Amino acid sequence: MSDLVQLTKDNDVAIITINNPPVNALSPGVPEGISDAIEQINNDPGVKAAVLIGGGRTFVAGADIKEFGKITSGKTQRGVAFLPLLLRIEDCRKPVVMAIHGTAFGGGLELAMAGHYRVAAPSAQVGQPEVKLGLIPGAGGTQRLPRLAGVAKAVEMCAGGNPITAQDALKFGILDRLIEGDLLAGAVAFARGVAGKPAPKTRERKEKLGTAAQNAPIFAAARENARKKQRGLMAPLAAIDAMEAATKLSFEEGCETERKLFAECLFSDQSKALIHVFFGEREVAKIPDVPKETPIIPVNSAAVVGAGTMGGGITMALVNAGIPVLLKETDQAALDRGLATIQKNYANSVKRGRFTQQFVEERLKLIKPTLRYDGFDAVDMVIEAVFEGMALKKEVFGELDRNCKPGAILASNTSTLNIDEIASATQRPQAVIGTHFFSPANVMRLLEIVRGKATGKDVIATCMQLSKKIGKVGVLVGNCRGFVGNRMFGPYRREAQFLVEEGASVEAVDGALYDYGMAMGPLATGDLAGLDVGWRIRKEYRHLEKPGVRQPLAEDRLCEMGRYGQKSGAGWYKYDAERRAIPDPEVAKLVRQWAAEAVIQQRQISAQEIVDRCIYALVNEGARILQEGYALRAVDIDIIYVNGYGFPAHRGGPMWYADTTGLKKVYDRIREFHQQHGELWEPAPLLKRLAEEGKTFADFSKDQGAAA
Numbered sequence: 001m002s003d004l005v006q007l008t009k010d011n012d013v014a015i016i017t018i019n020n021p022p023v024n025a026l027s028p029g030v031p032e033g034i035s036d037a038i039e040q041i042n043n044d045p046g047v048k049a050a051v052l053i054g055g056g057r058t059f060v061a062g063a064d065i066k067e068f069g070k071i072t073s074g075k076t077q078r079g080v081a082f083l084p085l086l087l088r089i090e091d092c093r094k095p096v097v098m099a100i101h102g103t104a105f106g107g108g109l110e111l112a113m114a115g116h117y118r119v120a121a122p123s124a125q126v127g128q129p130e131v132k133l134g135l136i137p138g139a140g141g142t143q144r145l146p147r148l149a150g151v152a153k154a155v156e157m158c159a160g161g162n163p164i165t166a167q168d169a170l171k172f173g174i175l176d177r178l179i180e181g182d183l184l185a186g187a188v189a190f191a192r193g194v195a196g197k198p199a200p201k202t203r204e205r206k207e208k209l210g211t212a213a214q215n216a217p218i219f220a221a222a223r224e225n226a227r228k229k230q231r232g233l234m235a236p237l238a239a240i241d242a243m244e245a246a247t248k249l250s251f252e253e254g255c256e257t258e259r260k261l262f263a264e265c266l267f268s269d270q271s272k273a274l275i276h277v278f279f280g281e282r283e284v285a286k287i288p289d290v291p292k293e294t295p296i297i298p299v300n301s302a303a304v305v306g307a308g309t310m311g312g313g314i315t316m317a318l319v320n321a322g323i324p325v326l327l328k329e330t331d332q333a334a335l336d337r338g339l340a341t342i343q344k345n346y347a348n349s350v351k352r353g354r355f356t357q358q359f360v361e362e363r364l365k366l367i368k369p370t371l372r373y374d375g376f377d378a379v380d381m382v383i384e385a386v387f388e389g390m391a392l393k394k395e396v397f398g399e400l401d402r403n404c405k406p407g408a409i410l411a412s413n414t415s416t417l418n419i420d421e422i423a424s425a426t427q428r429p430q431a432v433i434g435t436h437f438f439s440p441a442n443v444m445r446l447l448e449i450v451r452g453k454a455t456g457k458d459v460i461a462t463c464m465q466l467s468k469k470i471g472k473v474g475v476l477v478g479n480c481r482g483f484v485g486n487r488m489f490g491p492y493r494r495e496a497q498f499l500v501e502e503g504a505s506v507e508a509v510d511g512a513l514y515d516y517g518m519a520m521g522p523l524a525t526g527d528l529a530g531l532d533v534g535w536r537i538r539k540e541y542r543h544l545e546k547p548g549v550r551q552p553l554a555e556d557r558l559c560e561m562g563r564y565g566q567k568s569g570a571g572w573y574k575y576d577a578e579r580r581a582i583p584d585p586e587v588a589k590l591v592r593q594w595a596a597e598a599v600i601q602q603r604q605i606s607a608q609e610i611v612d613r614c615i616y617a618l619v620n621e622g623a624r625i626l627q628e629g630y631a632l633r634a635v636d637i638d639i640i641y642v643n644g645y646g647f648p649a650h651r652g653g654p655m656w657y658a659d660t661t662g663l664k665k666v667y668d669r670i671r672e673f674h675q676q677h678g679e680l681w682e683p684a685p686l687l688k689r690l691a692e693e694g695k696t697f698a699d700f701s702k703d704q705g706a707a708a
């Protein structure tokens with residue numbers, strides 16, 4: 001027997017224990033071990049029933065995700081096939097009781113459903129989350145779950161991917177009993193109670209499969225829901241197809257359909273991209289010169305300077321994680337406004353059921369408003385979120401330096417300013433770091449952590465850990481203008497504007513990128529963030545623009561007309577009272593007029609060109625950032641884009657998308673744009689080199705990691 005699985009006995013009940021820490025994943029060796037155990041149980045006349053349980057903190061939390069990549073790259077053959085193993089369990093001559101604690105997800109739930117009975121600790125959760133990785137259950141999950149839970153619930157679970165509680169699972173018949181207290185003892189007693197009685201096989205059950213007439217509206221509604229809420233994703237639709245097969249075909253035929261659909265998903269670019277993002281979110285936590293053992297500065301209290309849009313959101317993110325916050329403003333009116341916004345946001349969360357009233361009241365108690373720096377000497381960390389402007393930031397950091405205790409972290413939420421210059425206003429540049437949150441800061445998952453020249457490693461390690469604690473993905477970036485995300489976003493939005501000026505409609509540009517999978521089109525995004533932000537920055541830096549290099553003109557003109565976007569009721573679009581975007585013929589007319597004045601030739605522009613121009617602008621700038629070392633790895637850029645800029649996870653991020661498309665193809669297209677549009681499109685040297693060498697950005701990052 002494999003040492004990952006143990007077989008013991010409690011008198012006449014056999015106990016199979018899976019011990020594959022930390023989460024008892026179904027790695028090679030586990031199915032083999034279970035298979036051997038079932039055979040022994042069948043052959044042992046002293047055994048009347050069996051219990052299968054997970055050792056440690058959970059039942060089987062799922063498949064070993066690393067194995068998927070090995071299968072698609074041909075590096076591994078599956079060992080004992082999982083599907084036949086499940087049949088062997090179901091065909092066991094003694095009843096097998098699955099005892100679930102922690103989580104039974106994916107392959108774990110499929111395993112559990114092959115047992116004759118399922119009992120669980122009340123805190124357990126079950127689910128088929130495969131769609132989140134672009135997959136569907138591949139070992140009978142889409143066939144057994146509708147038989148246990150009914151078609152509607154199974155569709156919700158397999159297509160949506162969200163877990164359910166043990167109580168819910170009991171209600172829907174996935175579980176047979178909840179066991180308070182000792183799970184193993186309860187499961188053994190349950191097994192003894194069912195020993196010798198005919199054991200139900202899930203695959204033979206039909207009573208919950210419904211009729212074609214009952215199921216048709218369920219499937220139709222699920223497909224519509226998936227198309228809307230999981231836009232562009234193939235896995236939810238495949239999962240629904242597989243469950244439809246469960247209702248129409250025999251179990252064996254249904255499994256065959258599931259197998260085919262699973263393989264299609266597994267070998268799809270979507271699944272590979274989602275798995276890349278899954279591992280990427282873990283990878284970004286690794287910083288080569290800041291090892292795991294780096295000491296962490298305990299952050300038990302914090303202060304936030306500025307209670308505006310960002311300061312308020314940052315305060316919420318901190319207190320939500322239980323960290324008390326001293327919130328400082330310059331005057332009472334601004335402080336009251338900031339607090340009122342926080343209260344309004346919390347009230348909305350309660351209304352939507354995200355938080356309870358009690359949770360919110362406790363959070364609000366953790367916020368201590370102030371107009372002075374009194375008390376700053378006690379906090380472990382300060383996050384500054386005052387107006388964007390170097391003189392003001394320096395003044396604030398000077399105050400922080402004078403008022404904060406030694407060892408406190410001094411962070412700035414600046415989105416454009418130089419962290420080293422801000423740090424120069426203090427006597428302790430090693431304590432200064434950028435923590436660039438994204439709006440709304442209490443919601444958006446991304447946190448760009450900006451490393452200054454002198455930033456201490458303990459300060460970096462602490463901010464990376466803090467990001468996790470407040471439910472964010474921290475990505476370490478270097479100190480360049482716009483850091484990583486906004487630096488790339490500039491060329492992306494520039495191209496969107498150019499395309500409009502060359503003849504594409506506003507809706508065509510946004511529509512093409514929305515269809516590509518972006519959460520929002522680039523022009524609508526501008527309206528949301530405020531067109532005036534970029535306009536003001538451009539005005540300040542105009543003297544740095546190279547003469548003769550084309551600059552977008554439409555957005556500046558819109559701002560000159562007072563069209564700042566949503567906040568002024570109009571920008572690229574008009575907005576109604578509910579802030580819904582309405583195409584504005586006035587803008588279309590004006591843009592044509594401005595283009596004529598600037599002698600920009602008008603032409604038909606395809607959706608493909610729109611996507612290539614905008615996305616490859618991201619890629620080309622990303623390649624420069626990577627080469628200059630402002631991002632540690634290509635995947636770091638991908639994680640920034642997926643979590644902070646609405647880039648579709650199923651395309652893996654801009655750098656992964658370019659790798660998947662093939663860098664040669666990307667490079668050739670960028671060369672074309674270079675010829676057509678001039679120097680703004682000069683291919684990044686790294687892109688050129690990798691394209692010529694037939695390599696990918698991922699290869700480059702791997703080579704660099706190996707060299708470090």
Ligand code: NAI
Pocket residue numbers: 305306307308309310311328329330334384385386387388389392396413414415416436437438439529
């Ligand atoms: P905001 O204008 O909404 O808020 C700034 C607040 O700081 C105001 O309430 C102001 O009264 C207060 N303030 C000014 N001086 C102060 C001082 N000495 N002490 C205490 N409070 C002071 O600005 P917003 O949008 O929140 O931006 C803040 C920072 O965050 C800026 O550096 C900005 O670049 C950055 N940022 C903004 C993002 C956004 O989407 N709005 C996104 C990411 C970063």
